[in-house]
Amino acid sequence: MIRFENVGMRYGSGPEILRDISFHIAPGSLHFLTGPSGAGKTSLLKLMLLTHRPSRGLISLFGADLATTPRHVFPEIRRRVGVVFQDFRLLDHLSAYDNVALPLRVASLREAEYRENVIELLTWVGLGDRIDARPPTLSGGEKQRVAIARAVVAKPDLLLADEPTGNVDPEMGDRLLRLFMELNKLGTSVIIATHDFAILDRYAAPEMRLRDGYMTYMTTVQAQKQRERHPLSRKRSRA
Amino acid sequence: MCYLAALSLGSALAVNRLSENWTSDLAGQITVTVKSVRGVSLDQQMDGALAVLETTKGVLLARAASDGELKALLTPYLGNSVEIDRLPIPKLIFVQIDTINKPDFEELATRLTEAAPGAALDDHSRWNAQLQSFATGLASVGLAVLLLTTVATIATVIYATRAGLLANRDTIEVLHMVGAQDRFIAGEFQNHFWSLGLIAGCIGLAAAAITFWGFASLTDHSTSLLTPDFTPTAIEIASLLLIPIFASLVSMVTARLTALSVIGQMP
Structure with missing residues (x-):
């Protein structure tokens, strides 16, 4: 589904933020993307979301080589990707409802087709009574839930989440992660960027680890199977 | 811009009408001079x-x-x-x-x-040609001002669209992120400038109408052959009413093309 080969990325003429990144993510998988702040997690997600181009290397998404894919096809690819950004990226002039419905609106769906689903999803994330509220009036946690609802509303093939539980209480964080797990079970590939190791300990999922722009570790299939049998082995490997 | 466009078009039409009046007055009469x-x-x-x-x-x-x-x-x-x-x-x-x-x-x-x-026939053709040439010149100036106003409007809309795109860069990135096509984003700008053009056009036209009414009140064209009648005919009113629509169309198309050009340079 996602293939990176020797990918490098830099902003403008600055230093390389990502270096020699190579990995393959299979359809229907779930990965945690970890690493300290500044390691390049968000930049890696931006490459997968096609908002930035690599300075070198090859990226293939849903079987399309991005180097040769015409630009006008990118929106179709992006519609298969849901994303939750660390800074939420909500549109302040739209209500919570309109923010969540945005991916469906740009896909030219009629409101009658999605209204019920959007309200149901907002209710599920605990914002049923705030559907008309605009982002500036929402708390950080509420904004995050709106961002997550927007990311999953179109049932994407790939979900990218950058610190999705950073601004919510542990109970809501667990609830949102369970939503991601459920989506994953339904076939959505999920990549969750986090530096909350407690989440990694709670959920048995493969890990992609970044440090100084390099991918220093990626859980192999064998290691993952072993870890699922012995959850504590994960802690040992990180140590 | 719409005010200037309405003024220039209205003046050109009034001068054109004045020229037609001169022509029709002279066309029906000749003079014989007998020395x-x-x-x-x-x-x-x-x-x-x-x-x-x-x-x-x-x-x-x-x-x-x-x-x-x-x-x-x-x-x-x-x-x-x-x-x-x-x-x-x-x-x-x-x-x-x-x-x-x-x-x-x-x-x-x-x-x-x-x-x-001693008789000499004057069919007024020399005067007629000169008056027509004068009136055509005046009307051409009016149309040139109209053209310049249109060009200035296009330049203003290009600048405003670019400024709008820059100010709304975050919004555009979000729209891209959720899979919006360039034409969807350009459509949002296009609709914004369509309504803006229509409102501006109506305000400009109303201001021009007040100005023409003022001219018509201050001047008495019946006592002077050189003063045009600023009271428009039905066809002229229809032409002037097209200004807001024309302004909206110019703004809309310019905004769309500018937005598509700028967005097209994004990743």
Whole structure:
């Protein structure tokens, strides 16, 4: 589904933020993307979301080589990707409802087709009574839930989440992660960027680890199977 | 911009109408001047010329200018104290012609000269051409201003769209992120500038209407041939009403093309 080969990325003429990144993510998988702040997690997600181009290397998404894919096809690819950004990226002039419905609106769906689903999803994330509220009036946690609802509303093939539980209480964080797990079970590939190791300990999922722009570790299939049998082995490997 | 466009178009239309009035006024009339010639009396020449005119096809009416009319024509130049009888001035014959079936002026001039050696025919074509040329020049200036206003509007919209795209860069990134096509984002800008153009066009047109009303109130075109009538006709009103729509269309298309061009450079 996602293939990176020797990918490098830099902003403008600055230093390389990502270096020699190579990995393959299979359809229907779930990965945690970890690493300290500044390691390049968000930049890696931006490459997968096609908002930035690599300075070198090859990226293939849903079987399309991005180097040769015409630009006008990118929106179709992006519609298969849901994303939750660390800074939420909500549109302040739209209500919570309109923010969540945005991916469906740009896909030219009629409101009658999605209204019920959007309200149901907002209710599920605990914002049923705030559907008309605009982002500036929402708390950080509420904004995050709106961002997550927007990311999953179109049932994407790939979900990218950058610190999705950073601004919510542990109970809501667990609830949102369970939503991601459920989506994953339904076939959505999920990549969750986090530096909350407690989440990694709670959920048995493969890990992609970044440090100084390099991918220093990626859980192999064998290691993952072993870890699922012995959850504590994960802690040992990180140590 | 819409105000200037409405002013320039309205003025061009008014001048055009003035030119048509001049043309139609002059087109229906010709003048025969009869000067005294040695050996033939002026009255004899007048009778001969009138006889020729009355038998000419295309002439509706021919009448000699009265002494009072001649005096009225000379008064602006010579004052009230003029005694026409004591001046060697030519006589005039005012002739009304059929504007559709006009007489053959060359043939008429020849016949007039035969009947009255001092007669000369003035079909006003020289004046007509000069007035028309003057009016066309004025109308062209008005249309040039209209064109410049359109170009300035396009430049303003390009600048405003670019500024709008820059100010809304985050929004555009989010729209891209959720899979919006470039034409969807451009469509949002296009719709914004369409409504903005329509509102601006209506305000500009209303302001221009007030200005024209002011001109019409201050000037009396009936006493001056050079002052256009600023009261528009139905067709002119329809043309002026097209300005807000035209402004909206120009703004909309410009905004769309600018937005597509700028967004197209994004990743």
